Amino acid sequence: MTHDPPPALTVADYLDGAREMAAAGRSFLAHLLAEEAARRVDAPDTARSIRAQYTDPTTDRG
Numbered sequence: 001m002t003h004d005p006p007p008a009l010t011v012a013d014y015l016d017g018a019r020e021m022a023a024a025g026r027s028f029l030a031h032l033l034a035e036e037a038a039r040r041v042d043a044p045d046t047a048r049s050i051r052a053q054y055t056d057p058t059t060d061r062g
Contacts, residue, residue, distance in 0.1 A: 011037045018054055027057040 014037035021030035034054030038047040 011040045014040070015050070022054070027054075030054050031056050 014033045018030045018033040018037065021027070021033060031054045034050050038050040041047050041050070
């Protein structure tokens with residue numbers, strides 16, 4: 001018996017999830033999904049942009 005592996009998630013899939021979690025008030029989960037999306041892009045500027053949109057809500061900025 002063989003099983004096909006699940007399809008790989010794309011950067012767009014992670015960003016969609018991040019947007020959904022942000023809309024649902026789950027900011028830390030949105031941050032984690034966006035961080036994974038940022039890790040998967042090749043362009044450093046794009047990765048920085050993604051990270052800037054979904055900052056870590058547990059970081060004390062005060």
